[in-house]
Amino acid sequence: MHATATGLADAGISHAVLTPADLAARFTGLDLEGTAVGVWEEHAGYADPHRTALGYAAAATRYGATLLEHTPVREITDDGRTVRVVTGDGTRHEVGRLLVAAGPWTGPLLAQIGxxxxxxxxxxxxxxxxxxxxDVPFAVPHVLIDIQHxxxxxxxxxxxxxxxxxxxTAATDPDDFATAITTAEFDWLxxxxxxxxxVRGRATADRSWASLxxxxxxxxxxxxxVSERVYVxxxxxxxxxxxxxxxxxxVARLLLGEPDPRLDQFSPGRFAAGARLASGYGAARILG
Ligand SMILES: Cc1cc2nc3c(=O)[nH]c(=O)nc-3n(C[C@H](O)[C@H](O)[C@H](O)COP(=O)(O)OP(=O)(O)OC[C@H]3O[C@@H](n4cnc5c(N)ncnc54)[C@H](O)[C@@H]3O)c2cc1C
Known part of the structure:
Protein backbone atom coordinates (compact mmCIF):
# COMPACT_ATOMS: atom_id res chain seq x y z
CA MET A 1 0.00 0.00 0.00
CA HIS A 2 2.86 2.33 0.82
CA ALA A 3 4.50 1.48 -2.52
CA THR A 4 1.23 2.36 -4.26
CA ALA A 5 1.11 5.66 -2.39
CA THR A 6 4.66 6.41 -3.53
CA GLY A 7 3.61 5.66 -7.12
CA LEU A 8 0.64 8.02 -6.80
CA ALA A 9 2.92 10.73 -5.40
CA ASP A 10 5.41 10.26 -8.25
CA ALA A 11 2.56 10.65 -10.75
CA GLY A 12 1.31 13.81 -9.02
CA ILE A 13 -2.00 12.20 -7.98
CA SER A 14 -3.58 13.71 -4.89
CA HIS A 15 -3.95 11.11 -2.12
CA ALA A 16 -3.56 10.54 1.62
CA VAL A 17 -2.22 7.54 3.52
CA LEU A 18 -4.54 6.98 6.50
CA THR A 19 -3.91 5.21 9.80
CA PRO A 20 -6.74 3.25 11.46
CA ALA A 21 -7.38 6.31 13.69
CA ASP A 22 -7.61 8.60 10.63
CA LEU A 23 -9.96 6.13 8.95
CA ALA A 24 -12.18 5.87 12.03
CA ALA A 25 -12.47 9.66 12.27
CA ARG A 26 -13.24 10.10 8.60
CA PHE A 27 -15.44 7.07 7.76
CA THR A 28 -17.69 6.59 10.75
CA GLY A 29 -19.86 3.91 9.07
CA LEU A 30 -17.01 1.43 8.54
CA ASP A 31 -16.07 -1.42 10.83
CA LEU A 32 -12.26 -1.18 10.75
CA GLU A 33 -11.50 -4.45 12.56
CA GLY A 34 -8.17 -5.80 11.27
CA THR A 35 -7.38 -2.78 9.09
CA ALA A 36 -3.77 -1.54 9.20
CA VAL A 37 -3.74 1.20 6.58
CA GLY A 38 -5.91 2.93 3.99
CA VAL A 39 -5.26 5.15 0.99
CA TRP A 40 -7.74 7.88 0.09
CA GLU A 41 -7.50 9.03 -3.51
CA GLU A 42 -9.33 12.31 -3.74
CA HIS A 43 -10.10 12.39 -7.45
CA ALA A 44 -10.78 8.68 -7.92
CA GLY A 45 -14.26 7.66 -8.93
CA TYR A 46 -16.28 5.65 -11.41
CA ALA A 47 -17.88 6.17 -14.80
CA ASP A 48 -20.80 4.76 -16.76
CA PRO A 49 -19.10 2.13 -18.99
CA HIS A 50 -21.86 2.12 -21.61
CA ARG A 51 -21.81 5.88 -22.10
CA THR A 52 -18.01 5.92 -22.04
CA ALA A 53 -17.84 3.34 -24.84
CA LEU A 54 -20.36 5.35 -26.88
CA GLY A 55 -18.27 8.46 -26.24
CA TYR A 56 -15.12 6.77 -27.54
CA ALA A 57 -17.02 5.52 -30.61
CA ALA A 58 -18.39 9.01 -31.37
CA ALA A 59 -14.93 10.56 -30.95
CA ALA A 60 -13.35 7.93 -33.23
CA THR A 61 -15.95 8.68 -35.88
CA ARG A 62 -15.27 12.42 -35.60
CA TYR A 63 -11.58 11.69 -36.21
CA GLY A 64 -12.34 9.70 -39.38
CA ALA A 65 -12.79 6.09 -38.22
CA THR A 66 -15.44 3.95 -39.91
CA LEU A 67 -17.30 1.79 -37.41
CA LEU A 68 -18.82 -1.47 -38.62
CA GLU A 69 -21.30 -2.49 -35.93
CA HIS A 70 -22.70 -6.03 -35.66
CA THR A 71 -20.00 -7.12 -38.12
CA PRO A 72 -17.90 -9.87 -36.53
CA VAL A 73 -14.52 -10.74 -37.97
CA ARG A 74 -14.69 -14.40 -39.00
CA GLU A 75 -11.34 -14.97 -40.64
CA ILE A 76 -7.85 -13.47 -40.58
CA THR A 77 -4.99 -14.40 -42.91
CA ASP A 78 -1.43 -13.06 -42.96
CA ASP A 79 0.91 -14.32 -45.69
CA GLY A 80 3.73 -11.99 -44.64
CA ARG A 81 2.92 -9.42 -47.35
CA THR A 82 -0.84 -8.96 -47.08
CA VAL A 83 -3.22 -9.16 -44.15
CA ARG A 84 -6.82 -10.01 -45.00
CA VAL A 85 -9.89 -9.94 -42.80
CA VAL A 86 -13.22 -11.53 -43.71
CA THR A 87 -16.29 -10.26 -41.87
CA GLY A 88 -19.49 -12.15 -41.09
CA ASP A 89 -21.27 -10.86 -44.20
CA GLY A 90 -18.52 -12.37 -46.38
CA THR A 91 -16.82 -9.05 -47.20
CA ARG A 92 -13.01 -9.30 -47.61
CA HIS A 93 -10.92 -6.41 -46.32
CA GLU A 94 -7.24 -6.04 -47.18
CA VAL A 95 -5.52 -4.02 -44.47
CA GLY A 96 -2.09 -2.43 -44.15
CA ARG A 97 -1.95 -3.09 -40.41
CA LEU A 98 -4.29 -5.03 -38.18
CA LEU A 99 -4.88 -4.57 -34.45
CA VAL A 100 -6.62 -7.50 -32.77
CA ALA A 101 -8.25 -6.05 -29.64
CA ALA A 102 -11.22 -8.38 -29.25
CA GLY A 103 -11.10 -8.82 -25.45
CA PRO A 104 -11.84 -12.45 -24.46
CA TRP A 105 -12.02 -13.49 -28.15
CA THR A 106 -8.53 -12.23 -29.02
CA GLY A 107 -6.75 -15.57 -28.50
CA PRO A 108 -8.94 -17.59 -30.91
CA LEU A 109 -8.68 -14.87 -33.60
CA LEU A 110 -4.87 -14.76 -33.39
CA ALA A 111 -4.70 -18.56 -33.43
CA GLN A 112 -6.00 -18.35 -37.03
CA ILE A 113 -2.65 -16.87 -38.09
CA GLY A 114 -0.61 -19.27 -36.00
CA ASP A 135 -30.53 3.80 5.30
CA VAL A 136 -30.00 5.92 2.16
CA PRO A 137 -28.43 8.85 4.10
CA PHE A 138 -25.79 6.39 5.39
CA ALA A 139 -24.89 4.93 1.97
CA VAL A 140 -21.16 4.88 1.16
CA PRO A 141 -20.84 7.69 -1.43
CA HIS A 142 -17.45 6.62 -2.86
CA VAL A 143 -15.63 3.63 -4.34
CA LEU A 144 -14.37 1.26 -1.65
CA ILE A 145 -11.74 -1.37 -2.39
CA ASP A 146 -11.62 -3.72 0.57
CA ILE A 147 -8.57 -5.92 0.02
CA GLN A 148 -8.89 -7.53 3.44
CA HIS A 149 -12.38 -8.90 2.68
CA THR A 169 -11.67 -17.33 -10.91
CA ALA A 170 -11.36 -20.41 -13.14
CA ALA A 171 -10.83 -20.04 -16.90
CA THR A 172 -14.10 -20.22 -18.84
CA ASP A 173 -15.37 -20.49 -22.42
CA PRO A 174 -16.27 -16.94 -23.53
CA ASP A 175 -18.99 -18.37 -25.79
CA ASP A 176 -20.59 -20.52 -23.10
CA PHE A 177 -20.71 -19.16 -19.54
CA ALA A 178 -23.44 -18.46 -16.98
CA THR A 179 -24.42 -14.78 -17.22
CA ALA A 180 -26.52 -14.87 -14.01
CA ILE A 181 -25.03 -14.58 -10.52
CA THR A 182 -25.61 -17.59 -8.25
CA THR A 183 -27.13 -17.27 -4.79
CA ALA A 184 -23.85 -18.41 -3.23
CA GLU A 185 -21.85 -15.77 -5.13
CA PHE A 186 -24.35 -13.04 -4.17
CA ASP A 187 -24.45 -14.06 -0.52
CA TRP A 188 -20.64 -14.20 -0.27
CA LEU A 189 -20.28 -10.63 -1.54
CA VAL A 199 -25.66 -0.53 7.12
CA ARG A 200 -25.20 -2.60 3.96
CA GLY A 201 -26.34 -5.69 5.87
CA ARG A 202 -29.95 -4.46 5.59
CA ALA A 203 -29.80 -3.91 1.80
CA THR A 204 -31.82 -6.15 -0.55
CA ALA A 205 -30.94 -7.77 -3.88
CA ASP A 206 -31.05 -5.65 -7.02
CA ARG A 207 -30.01 -6.31 -10.65
CA SER A 208 -26.89 -8.51 -10.70
CA TRP A 209 -24.98 -10.27 -13.49
CA ALA A 210 -21.79 -12.04 -14.57
CA SER A 211 -19.41 -11.01 -17.33
CA LEU A 212 -15.91 -11.72 -18.63
CA VAL A 226 2.79 -10.41 -33.21
CA SER A 227 3.97 -10.25 -36.84
CA GLU A 228 5.18 -7.54 -39.19
CA ARG A 229 1.67 -6.18 -39.77
CA VAL A 230 -0.46 -7.65 -36.99
CA TYR A 231 -0.64 -6.23 -33.46
CA VAL A 232 -2.44 -7.29 -30.30
CA VAL A 251 -1.62 1.72 -29.02
CA ALA A 252 -2.17 4.42 -31.65
CA ARG A 253 1.53 5.31 -31.58
CA LEU A 254 2.45 1.63 -31.79
CA LEU A 255 0.42 1.20 -34.96
CA LEU A 256 1.87 4.39 -36.43
CA GLY A 257 5.34 2.93 -35.98
CA GLU A 258 6.28 5.39 -33.20
CA PRO A 259 5.97 3.23 -30.06
CA ASP A 260 6.91 4.54 -26.64
CA PRO A 261 9.80 2.31 -25.48
CA ARG A 262 8.05 1.93 -22.11
CA LEU A 263 5.46 -0.22 -23.90
CA ASP A 264 8.07 -2.94 -24.54
CA GLN A 265 7.54 -4.45 -21.08
CA PHE A 266 3.96 -5.34 -22.11
CA SER A 267 5.06 -7.19 -25.26
CA PRO A 268 3.32 -10.48 -26.15
CA GLY A 269 6.73 -12.20 -26.11
CA ARG A 270 7.36 -11.52 -22.41
CA PHE A 271 5.81 -14.78 -21.19
CA ALA A 272 7.99 -16.98 -23.39
CA ALA A 273 10.98 -14.85 -22.32
CA GLY A 274 10.14 -15.29 -18.61
CA ALA A 275 9.70 -11.53 -18.11
CA ARG A 276 6.40 -11.39 -16.27
CA LEU A 277 5.28 -8.13 -14.68
CA ALA A 278 4.09 -7.64 -11.09
CA SER A 279 0.43 -6.98 -10.25
CA GLY A 280 -2.11 -6.80 -7.46
CA TYR A 281 -2.01 -7.25 -3.71
CA GLY A 282 -1.73 -10.96 -2.95
CA ALA A 283 -4.90 -12.66 -4.21
CA ALA A 284 -6.46 -9.31 -5.20
CA ARG A 285 -4.94 -9.49 -8.64
CA ILE A 286 -7.23 -7.14 -10.59
CA LEU A 287 -5.81 -4.18 -8.71
CA GLY A 288 -3.25 -3.32 -11.36
C1 LIG B 1 -17.72 -6.87 -14.33
C2 LIG B 1 -16.52 -6.12 -14.80
C3 LIG B 1 -16.05 -5.06 -14.04
C4 LIG B 1 -14.93 -4.35 -14.47
N1 LIG B 1 -14.51 -3.29 -13.71
C5 LIG B 1 -13.45 -2.58 -14.11
C6 LIG B 1 -12.98 -1.48 -13.34
O1 LIG B 1 -13.55 -1.15 -12.29
N2 LIG B 1 -11.91 -0.79 -13.78
C7 LIG B 1 -11.25 -1.12 -14.92
O2 LIG B 1 -10.28 -0.46 -15.26
N3 LIG B 1 -11.66 -2.17 -15.69
C8 LIG B 1 -12.73 -2.91 -15.31
N4 LIG B 1 -13.15 -3.98 -16.04
C9 LIG B 1 -12.32 -4.42 -17.18
C10 LIG B 1 -12.59 -3.66 -18.44
O3 LIG B 1 -13.96 -3.70 -18.74
C11 LIG B 1 -11.75 -4.29 -19.57
O4 LIG B 1 -10.38 -4.32 -19.17
C12 LIG B 1 -11.89 -3.51 -20.85
O5 LIG B 1 -13.25 -3.44 -21.25
C13 LIG B 1 -11.08 -4.15 -21.95
O6 LIG B 1 -11.24 -3.37 -23.11
P1 LIG B 1 -10.91 -3.93 -24.52
O7 LIG B 1 -11.30 -2.87 -25.50
O8 LIG B 1 -9.52 -4.47 -24.53
O9 LIG B 1 -11.84 -5.22 -24.71
P2 LIG B 1 -13.43 -5.34 -24.69
O10 LIG B 1 -14.05 -4.24 -23.91
O11 LIG B 1 -13.71 -6.76 -24.29
O12 LIG B 1 -13.82 -5.12 -26.21
C14 LIG B 1 -13.55 -6.09 -27.18
C15 LIG B 1 -14.54 -5.88 -28.30
O13 LIG B 1 -14.21 -6.76 -29.37
C16 LIG B 1 -15.43 -7.24 -29.92
N5 LIG B 1 -15.16 -8.50 -30.63
C17 LIG B 1 -14.89 -9.71 -30.10
N6 LIG B 1 -14.72 -10.63 -31.08
C18 LIG B 1 -14.87 -9.98 -32.25
C19 LIG B 1 -14.84 -10.37 -33.61
N7 LIG B 1 -14.60 -11.63 -33.97
N8 LIG B 1 -15.09 -9.42 -34.56
C20 LIG B 1 -15.35 -8.12 -34.20
N9 LIG B 1 -15.38 -7.69 -32.93
C21 LIG B 1 -15.16 -8.61 -31.97
C22 LIG B 1 -16.32 -7.43 -28.71
O14 LIG B 1 -17.68 -7.47 -29.10
C23 LIG B 1 -15.99 -6.19 -27.90
O15 LIG B 1 -16.80 -5.10 -28.27
C24 LIG B 1 -14.27 -4.71 -15.67
C25 LIG B 1 -14.75 -5.78 -16.43
C26 LIG B 1 -15.86 -6.48 -16.00
C27 LIG B 1 -16.36 -7.64 -16.84
Whole structure:
Protein backbone atom coordinates (compact mmCIF):
# COMPACT_ATOMS: atom_id res chain seq x y z
CA MET A 1 0.00 0.00 0.00
CA HIS A 2 2.86 2.33 0.82
CA ALA A 3 4.50 1.48 -2.52
CA THR A 4 1.23 2.36 -4.26
CA ALA A 5 1.11 5.66 -2.39
CA THR A 6 4.66 6.41 -3.53
CA GLY A 7 3.61 5.66 -7.12
CA LEU A 8 0.64 8.02 -6.80
CA ALA A 9 2.92 10.73 -5.40
CA ASP A 10 5.41 10.26 -8.25
CA ALA A 11 2.56 10.65 -10.75
CA GLY A 12 1.31 13.81 -9.02
CA ILE A 13 -2.00 12.20 -7.98
CA SER A 14 -3.58 13.71 -4.89
CA HIS A 15 -3.95 11.11 -2.12
CA ALA A 16 -3.56 10.54 1.62
CA VAL A 17 -2.22 7.54 3.52
CA LEU A 18 -4.54 6.98 6.50
CA THR A 19 -3.91 5.21 9.80
CA PRO A 20 -6.74 3.25 11.46
CA ALA A 21 -7.38 6.31 13.69
CA ASP A 22 -7.61 8.60 10.63
CA LEU A 23 -9.96 6.13 8.95
CA ALA A 24 -12.18 5.87 12.03
CA ALA A 25 -12.47 9.66 12.27
CA ARG A 26 -13.24 10.10 8.60
CA PHE A 27 -15.44 7.07 7.76
CA THR A 28 -17.69 6.59 10.75
CA GLY A 29 -19.86 3.91 9.07
CA LEU A 30 -17.01 1.43 8.54
CA ASP A 31 -16.07 -1.42 10.83
CA LEU A 32 -12.26 -1.18 10.75
CA GLU A 33 -11.50 -4.45 12.56
CA GLY A 34 -8.17 -5.80 11.27
CA THR A 35 -7.38 -2.78 9.09
CA ALA A 36 -3.77 -1.54 9.20
CA VAL A 37 -3.74 1.20 6.58
CA GLY A 38 -5.91 2.93 3.99
CA VAL A 39 -5.26 5.15 0.99
CA TRP A 40 -7.74 7.88 0.09
CA GLU A 41 -7.50 9.03 -3.51
CA GLU A 42 -9.33 12.31 -3.74
CA HIS A 43 -10.10 12.39 -7.45
CA ALA A 44 -10.78 8.68 -7.92
CA GLY A 45 -14.26 7.66 -8.93
CA TYR A 46 -16.28 5.65 -11.41
CA ALA A 47 -17.88 6.17 -14.80
CA ASP A 48 -20.80 4.76 -16.76
CA PRO A 49 -19.10 2.13 -18.99
CA HIS A 50 -21.86 2.12 -21.61
CA ARG A 51 -21.81 5.88 -22.10
CA THR A 52 -18.01 5.92 -22.04
CA ALA A 53 -17.84 3.34 -24.84
CA LEU A 54 -20.36 5.35 -26.88
CA GLY A 55 -18.27 8.46 -26.24
CA TYR A 56 -15.12 6.77 -27.54
CA ALA A 57 -17.02 5.52 -30.61
CA ALA A 58 -18.39 9.01 -31.37
CA ALA A 59 -14.93 10.56 -30.95
CA ALA A 60 -13.35 7.93 -33.23
CA THR A 61 -15.95 8.68 -35.88
CA ARG A 62 -15.27 12.42 -35.60
CA TYR A 63 -11.58 11.69 -36.21
CA GLY A 64 -12.34 9.70 -39.38
CA ALA A 65 -12.79 6.09 -38.22
CA THR A 66 -15.44 3.95 -39.91
CA LEU A 67 -17.30 1.79 -37.41
CA LEU A 68 -18.82 -1.47 -38.62
CA GLU A 69 -21.30 -2.49 -35.93
CA HIS A 70 -22.70 -6.03 -35.66
CA THR A 71 -20.00 -7.12 -38.12
CA PRO A 72 -17.90 -9.87 -36.53
CA VAL A 73 -14.52 -10.74 -37.97
CA ARG A 74 -14.69 -14.40 -39.00
CA GLU A 75 -11.34 -14.97 -40.64
CA ILE A 76 -7.85 -13.47 -40.58
CA THR A 77 -4.99 -14.40 -42.91
CA ASP A 78 -1.43 -13.06 -42.96
CA ASP A 79 0.91 -14.32 -45.69
CA GLY A 80 3.73 -11.99 -44.64
CA ARG A 81 2.92 -9.42 -47.35
CA THR A 82 -0.84 -8.96 -47.08
CA VAL A 83 -3.22 -9.16 -44.15
CA ARG A 84 -6.82 -10.01 -45.00
CA VAL A 85 -9.89 -9.94 -42.80
CA VAL A 86 -13.22 -11.53 -43.71
CA THR A 87 -16.29 -10.26 -41.87
CA GLY A 88 -19.49 -12.15 -41.09
CA ASP A 89 -21.27 -10.86 -44.20
CA GLY A 90 -18.52 -12.37 -46.38
CA THR A 91 -16.82 -9.05 -47.20
CA ARG A 92 -13.01 -9.30 -47.61
CA HIS A 93 -10.92 -6.41 -46.32
CA GLU A 94 -7.24 -6.04 -47.18
CA VAL A 95 -5.52 -4.02 -44.47
CA GLY A 96 -2.09 -2.43 -44.15
CA ARG A 97 -1.95 -3.09 -40.41
CA LEU A 98 -4.29 -5.03 -38.18
CA LEU A 99 -4.88 -4.57 -34.45
CA VAL A 100 -6.62 -7.50 -32.77
CA ALA A 101 -8.25 -6.05 -29.64
CA ALA A 102 -11.22 -8.38 -29.25
CA GLY A 103 -11.10 -8.82 -25.45
CA PRO A 104 -11.84 -12.45 -24.46
CA TRP A 105 -12.02 -13.49 -28.15
CA THR A 106 -8.53 -12.23 -29.02
CA GLY A 107 -6.75 -15.57 -28.50
CA PRO A 108 -8.94 -17.59 -30.91
CA LEU A 109 -8.68 -14.87 -33.60
CA LEU A 110 -4.87 -14.76 -33.39
CA ALA A 111 -4.70 -18.56 -33.43
CA GLN A 112 -6.00 -18.35 -37.03
CA ILE A 113 -2.65 -16.87 -38.09
CA GLY A 114 -0.61 -19.27 -36.00
CA UNK A 115 -0.07 -16.94 -33.02
CA UNK A 116 -0.65 -18.59 -29.65
CA UNK A 117 -0.83 -16.33 -26.60
CA UNK A 118 -1.55 -17.40 -23.01
CA UNK A 119 -4.79 -15.40 -22.77
CA UNK A 120 -7.80 -16.79 -20.90
CA UNK A 121 -11.32 -15.64 -20.13
CA UNK A 122 -12.62 -15.55 -16.54
CA UNK A 123 -16.21 -15.15 -15.42
CA UNK A 124 -16.64 -12.40 -12.80
CA UNK A 125 -19.87 -11.38 -11.09
CA UNK A 126 -21.37 -8.05 -10.11
CA UNK A 127 -23.90 -8.05 -7.25
CA UNK A 128 -26.37 -5.15 -7.11
CA UNK A 129 -28.04 -4.17 -3.83
CA UNK A 130 -30.56 -1.54 -2.79
CA UNK A 131 -30.60 0.18 0.60
CA UNK A 132 -33.71 0.31 2.77
CA UNK A 133 -35.16 3.89 2.43
CA UNK A 134 -34.14 4.85 5.97
CA ASP A 135 -30.53 3.80 5.30
CA VAL A 136 -30.00 5.92 2.16
CA PRO A 137 -28.43 8.85 4.10
CA PHE A 138 -25.79 6.39 5.39
CA ALA A 139 -24.89 4.93 1.97
CA VAL A 140 -21.16 4.88 1.16
CA PRO A 141 -20.84 7.69 -1.43
CA HIS A 142 -17.45 6.62 -2.86
CA VAL A 143 -15.63 3.63 -4.34
CA LEU A 144 -14.37 1.26 -1.65
CA ILE A 145 -11.74 -1.37 -2.39
CA ASP A 146 -11.62 -3.72 0.57
CA ILE A 147 -8.57 -5.92 0.02
CA GLN A 148 -8.89 -7.53 3.44
CA HIS A 149 -12.38 -8.90 2.68
CA UNK A 150 -11.74 -9.46 -1.04
CA UNK A 151 -14.31 -7.23 -2.79
CA UNK A 152 -14.77 -3.79 -4.33
CA UNK A 153 -17.86 -1.60 -4.25
CA UNK A 154 -19.19 1.51 -5.86
CA UNK A 155 -22.41 3.52 -5.58
CA UNK A 156 -25.06 3.05 -8.29
CA UNK A 157 -27.25 6.11 -7.74
CA UNK A 158 -28.14 7.40 -4.28
CA UNK A 159 -29.84 4.27 -2.94
CA UNK A 160 -27.99 1.36 -4.57
CA UNK A 161 -24.49 -0.07 -4.81
CA UNK A 162 -22.54 -2.71 -6.74
CA UNK A 163 -20.12 -5.30 -5.38
CA UNK A 164 -17.55 -7.46 -7.15
CA UNK A 165 -14.82 -9.90 -6.05
CA UNK A 166 -11.10 -9.14 -6.29
CA UNK A 167 -9.66 -12.66 -6.64
CA UNK A 168 -9.14 -14.67 -9.85
CA THR A 169 -11.67 -17.33 -10.91
CA ALA A 170 -11.36 -20.41 -13.14
CA ALA A 171 -10.83 -20.04 -16.90
CA THR A 172 -14.10 -20.22 -18.84
CA ASP A 173 -15.37 -20.49 -22.42
CA PRO A 174 -16.27 -16.94 -23.53
CA ASP A 175 -18.99 -18.37 -25.79
CA ASP A 176 -20.59 -20.52 -23.10
CA PHE A 177 -20.71 -19.16 -19.54
CA ALA A 178 -23.44 -18.46 -16.98
CA THR A 179 -24.42 -14.78 -17.22
CA ALA A 180 -26.52 -14.87 -14.01
CA ILE A 181 -25.03 -14.58 -10.52
CA THR A 182 -25.61 -17.59 -8.25
CA THR A 183 -27.13 -17.27 -4.79
CA ALA A 184 -23.85 -18.41 -3.23
CA GLU A 185 -21.85 -15.77 -5.13
CA PHE A 186 -24.35 -13.04 -4.17
CA ASP A 187 -24.45 -14.06 -0.52
CA TRP A 188 -20.64 -14.20 -0.27
CA LEU A 189 -20.28 -10.63 -1.54
CA UNK A 190 -23.22 -9.27 0.48
CA UNK A 191 -21.83 -10.81 3.69
CA UNK A 192 -18.34 -9.39 3.12
CA UNK A 193 -19.76 -5.92 2.45
CA UNK A 194 -21.96 -6.08 5.54
CA UNK A 195 -18.95 -7.04 7.66
CA UNK A 196 -17.16 -3.82 6.67
CA UNK A 197 -20.22 -1.56 6.42
CA UNK A 198 -22.99 -2.74 8.77
CA VAL A 199 -25.66 -0.53 7.12
CA ARG A 200 -25.20 -2.60 3.96
CA GLY A 201 -26.34 -5.69 5.87
CA ARG A 202 -29.95 -4.46 5.59
CA ALA A 203 -29.80 -3.91 1.80
CA THR A 204 -31.82 -6.15 -0.55
CA ALA A 205 -30.94 -7.77 -3.88
CA ASP A 206 -31.05 -5.65 -7.02
CA ARG A 207 -30.01 -6.31 -10.65
CA SER A 208 -26.89 -8.51 -10.70
CA TRP A 209 -24.98 -10.27 -13.49
CA ALA A 210 -21.79 -12.04 -14.57
CA SER A 211 -19.41 -11.01 -17.33
CA LEU A 212 -15.91 -11.72 -18.63
CA UNK A 213 -12.37 -10.55 -17.90
CA UNK A 214 -9.74 -11.34 -20.52
CA UNK A 215 -6.78 -12.35 -18.43
CA UNK A 216 -3.04 -12.67 -19.04
CA UNK A 217 -0.72 -14.75 -16.84
CA UNK A 218 0.64 -11.70 -14.97
CA UNK A 219 -2.67 -9.78 -15.02
CA UNK A 220 -1.18 -6.98 -17.10
CA UNK A 221 -2.06 -5.98 -20.69
CA UNK A 222 -0.56 -7.80 -23.65
CA UNK A 223 0.21 -5.11 -26.20
CA UNK A 224 2.60 -5.14 -29.16
CA UNK A 225 3.33 -6.69 -32.57
CA VAL A 226 2.79 -10.41 -33.21
CA SER A 227 3.97 -10.25 -36.84
CA GLU A 228 5.18 -7.54 -39.19
CA ARG A 229 1.67 -6.18 -39.77
CA VAL A 230 -0.46 -7.65 -36.99
CA TYR A 231 -0.64 -6.23 -33.46
CA VAL A 232 -2.44 -7.29 -30.30
CA UNK A 233 -3.94 -5.29 -27.44
CA UNK A 234 -5.73 -7.55 -24.96
CA UNK A 235 -5.37 -9.26 -21.58
CA UNK A 236 -6.25 -6.14 -19.58
CA UNK A 237 -7.26 -8.52 -16.78
CA UNK A 238 -10.16 -6.63 -15.23
CA UNK A 239 -8.50 -3.22 -15.11
CA UNK A 240 -8.45 -1.99 -18.70
CA UNK A 241 -11.25 0.57 -18.39
CA UNK A 242 -9.23 2.97 -16.26
CA UNK A 243 -6.19 2.52 -18.48
CA UNK A 244 -8.06 3.11 -21.74
CA UNK A 245 -7.49 6.87 -22.30
CA UNK A 246 -3.71 6.67 -21.92
CA UNK A 247 -3.44 3.13 -23.32
CA UNK A 248 -5.30 4.15 -26.46
CA UNK A 249 -2.64 6.78 -27.16
CA UNK A 250 0.11 4.19 -26.70
CA VAL A 251 -1.62 1.72 -29.02
CA ALA A 252 -2.17 4.42 -31.65
CA ARG A 253 1.53 5.31 -31.58
CA LEU A 254 2.45 1.63 -31.79
CA LEU A 255 0.42 1.20 -34.96
CA LEU A 256 1.87 4.39 -36.43
CA GLY A 257 5.34 2.93 -35.98
CA GLU A 258 6.28 5.39 -33.20
CA PRO A 259 5.97 3.23 -30.06
CA ASP A 260 6.91 4.54 -26.64
CA PRO A 261 9.80 2.31 -25.48
CA ARG A 262 8.05 1.93 -22.11
CA LEU A 263 5.46 -0.22 -23.90
CA ASP A 264 8.07 -2.94 -24.54
CA GLN A 265 7.54 -4.45 -21.08
CA PHE A 266 3.96 -5.34 -22.11
CA SER A 267 5.06 -7.19 -25.26
CA PRO A 268 3.32 -10.48 -26.15
CA GLY A 269 6.73 -12.20 -26.11
CA ARG A 270 7.36 -11.52 -22.41
CA PHE A 271 5.81 -14.78 -21.19
CA ALA A 272 7.99 -16.98 -23.39
CA ALA A 273 10.98 -14.85 -22.32
CA GLY A 274 10.14 -15.29 -18.61
CA ALA A 275 9.70 -11.53 -18.11
CA ARG A 276 6.40 -11.39 -16.27
CA LEU A 277 5.28 -8.13 -14.68
CA ALA A 278 4.09 -7.64 -11.09
CA SER A 279 0.43 -6.98 -10.25
CA GLY A 280 -2.11 -6.80 -7.46
CA TYR A 281 -2.01 -7.25 -3.71
CA GLY A 282 -1.73 -10.96 -2.95
CA ALA A 283 -4.90 -12.66 -4.21
CA ALA A 284 -6.46 -9.31 -5.20
CA ARG A 285 -4.94 -9.49 -8.64
CA ILE A 286 -7.23 -7.14 -10.59
CA LEU A 287 -5.81 -4.18 -8.71
CA GLY A 288 -3.25 -3.32 -11.36
C1 LIG B 1 -17.72 -6.87 -14.33
C2 LIG B 1 -16.52 -6.12 -14.80
C3 LIG B 1 -16.05 -5.06 -14.04
C4 LIG B 1 -14.93 -4.35 -14.47
N1 LIG B 1 -14.51 -3.29 -13.71
C5 LIG B 1 -13.45 -2.58 -14.11
C6 LIG B 1 -12.98 -1.48 -13.34
O1 LIG B 1 -13.55 -1.15 -12.29
N2 LIG B 1 -11.91 -0.79 -13.78
C7 LIG B 1 -11.25 -1.12 -14.92
O2 LIG B 1 -10.28 -0.46 -15.26
N3 LIG B 1 -11.66 -2.17 -15.69
C8 LIG B 1 -12.73 -2.91 -15.31
N4 LIG B 1 -13.15 -3.98 -16.04
C9 LIG B 1 -12.32 -4.42 -17.18
C10 LIG B 1 -12.59 -3.66 -18.44
O3 LIG B 1 -13.96 -3.70 -18.74
C11 LIG B 1 -11.75 -4.29 -19.57
O4 LIG B 1 -10.38 -4.32 -19.17
C12 LIG B 1 -11.89 -3.51 -20.85
O5 LIG B 1 -13.25 -3.44 -21.25
C13 LIG B 1 -11.08 -4.15 -21.95
O6 LIG B 1 -11.24 -3.37 -23.11
P1 LIG B 1 -10.91 -3.93 -24.52
O7 LIG B 1 -11.30 -2.87 -25.50
O8 LIG B 1 -9.52 -4.47 -24.53
O9 LIG B 1 -11.84 -5.22 -24.71
P2 LIG B 1 -13.43 -5.34 -24.69
O10 LIG B 1 -14.05 -4.24 -23.91
O11 LIG B 1 -13.71 -6.76 -24.29
O12 LIG B 1 -13.82 -5.12 -26.21
C14 LIG B 1 -13.55 -6.09 -27.18
C15 LIG B 1 -14.54 -5.88 -28.30
O13 LIG B 1 -14.21 -6.76 -29.37
C16 LIG B 1 -15.43 -7.24 -29.92
N5 LIG B 1 -15.16 -8.50 -30.63
C17 LIG B 1 -14.89 -9.71 -30.10
N6 LIG B 1 -14.72 -10.63 -31.08
C18 LIG B 1 -14.87 -9.98 -32.25
C19 LIG B 1 -14.84 -10.37 -33.61
N7 LIG B 1 -14.60 -11.63 -33.97
N8 LIG B 1 -15.09 -9.42 -34.56
C20 LIG B 1 -15.35 -8.12 -34.20
N9 LIG B 1 -15.38 -7.69 -32.93
C21 LIG B 1 -15.16 -8.61 -31.97
C22 LIG B 1 -16.32 -7.43 -28.71
O14 LIG B 1 -17.68 -7.47 -29.10
C23 LIG B 1 -15.99 -6.19 -27.90
O15 LIG B 1 -16.80 -5.10 -28.27
C24 LIG B 1 -14.27 -4.71 -15.67
C25 LIG B 1 -14.75 -5.78 -16.43
C26 LIG B 1 -15.86 -6.48 -16.00
C27 LIG B 1 -16.36 -7.64 -16.84
Missing amino acids: VTLPLTAERHVVAGLRHAPG GYYSRPAGADRFLLGPLAP AARAAQRTP YDVSPDWQPVTGP DAGTSGHGFKLAPVWGEH
